[in-house]
Amino acid sequence: MTTGSAGSTVSIKEVAAQAGVSPGTVSNVLNRPHKVASETRSRVEQVIRELGFVRHGSASTLRAGHSRTIGLSVIDIGNPFFTDVAAGVEDMASELGYAVILGNSSGDRVKEERNLRVFAEQRVRGLLITPSDEDPRRLDVIRDRGISVVLVDHPAHRPDQCSVAVNDITGGRMAASHLLDTGAATIGYVTGPLTIRQCLDRRSGAEQAVAAAGLDPARALKVVEMPAMNAKAGQRAAEKLIAGGRLPDAIFCANDLLALGLLRGMLQAGLRVPDDVALIGYDDIDFAAASAVSLSSIRQPTYKLGRIATELLLDECDNPESHAHQQIMFQPELVARESTRRA
Amino acid sequence: MTTGSAGSTVSIKEVAAQAGVSPGTVSNVLNRPHKVASETRSRVEQVIRELGFVRHGSASTLRAGHSRTIGLSVIDIGNPFFTDVAAGVEDMASELGYAVILGNSSGDRVKEERNLRVFAEQRVRGLLITPSDEDPRRLDVIRDRGISVVLVDHPAHRPDQCSVAVNDITGGRMAASHLLDTGAATIGYVTGPLTIRQCLDRRSGAEQAVAAAGLDPARALKVVEMPAMNAKAGQRAAEKLIAGGRLPDAIFCANDLLALGLLRGMLQAGLRVPDDVALIGYDDIDFAAASAVSLSSIRQPTYKLGRIATELLLDECDNPESHAHQQIMFQPELVARESTRRA
DNA sequence: TTGGTGGCCAAAAACGTTTTAATGGCCTTG
């Protein structure tokens, strides 16, 4: 039996009493083991195990002035892209002894606000966030509180802030020029709200590709803006496109969820992909390869994004003086599959 | 300008001084607004806004003895099933003013242990967990600390504990009898580790269905146990089955991830689904409908699972005397699609 | 022996909130 007494928790004081040392020494065993004589240390550790002591995180946070938790605010935890990012964050944070508080904004400004408030109350050590819009003021409120912020999947605009992102303009260009390569002359761009930077950048990239091919973006690139970026929205986009008459030769969806939904809508309407219309998505989620027609996509290093963002954040927190802010930008990668197979 | 001073945080004391009241009164405004005269209250609230005060959660937790966070420990955050559950948890918790600390065990006992430790340190108000094995001792350690635990997707064995689950035996029976209905005489059951209750129960259900059809489960139901439950494992299972010679008439996968991977493996090997082999998955994740051959599956009320589990947990925490423990069991639902279309 | 040095530990203050007991003022009631 090595369990402590049921119901009540055991404090550092009781450990100290039992081990015949002062509470300060127990604290040192916990936080600066090298500063205490090895004999005393092992005695204290023994008692800690016997009594089942676990440090009261709140007391520690209160006194030390900072916690061992970080906040993670994402736009849509239902999107495998963010799930992968979250997995990377979780793993790295866990390795470094930090807990992760999850906030899912669902693209809702109010929910995001509420989550930020919770993070502030919890006095998270730092914050990882994929901002749902471009308004930097809200983040400044957090930063003013002394909480480090690292932007995820969003380049930082200021030099005193870290960020980890993937070049969406390049990605958009890759997608569109791949479609042009397969013979398309007109491209539909199915996107979420154009207030979202990613959607905007990917469109810019697509425009560049179209222009580089000597076409007029205004004519060759038709934008279909949807209010959401999930499969349902994709399916509605398909219906909308079909109802609208003449289909473009190819369609570029701003993420794979949209693409999968759109693919489904197309197939249900009796259209063939890529024969009637070619299709490419974005993110290369696991399911892209397993869909009805395997989906071409733009791959991003998602898990890595989460890991590195966390690493940067905790470096900034734990080594504030030596920390060098970085804005890391990865390059995406084209993954061609059936949905863009040349006719 | 309504922002507080940069860098340093403002405490309840400064609010009190500024408003000309005592700290205790500010605390009352925060926690028992009805106990303070409305004039004083609005004055304090005004100052709170002006100074940008936000409560120090740790101090509050330390003194009050309990926090406003709950822990959520899942087996695989990459699985849309758990993502849906997490979304339900997050939404409900957020509505009730609680933050959610996420722990992803990846089915790893050590990671789960580490997460539980973090939860204990953070003094979470309660814990939602999908246990990765049947060993109840670890949970008892948590419960002994006075932390309420609600089991998610797992029926509780003890009457003094809440749980929310879906009947997996029924689900397994539904799946298998559906396969038998489509004309299968032999069924392959592709599953994760049989130490996992869900995998075990679904097999039991399948056995019942096979037996009810007058067949011998030992011959008609061939179990293929994989170490993981993701798409990759599914694909390997396909290779294994194909390499093993004679295929069963139909395959029942213990979840959709396995099924999607297996489907891919089958198609790549030139086999047709459902013509050469019928296929049904489990969970009915969003992607099941969008796969190469749309996937039949067993649907579970995932989001609801998360919401209700959270509701039960917080009721237990906030109303310990009136709370009645419940073991809720939902029924799953068959969703038939192309992958089990009768030849 | 003496003065200095360094290692190890104890004592006590502090972190920001919640909560309990006490206070004063006002209203009601006899």
Place this chain on the structure above:
DNA sequence: CAAGGCCATTAAAACGTTTTTGGCCACCAA
């Protein structure tokens, strides 16, 4: 008019750590 009771508020203690300060002791060199 006095006594009692209620309401709004305050003062102060407490929660469990961390951290700073200082003290004791052993050891070494002069």
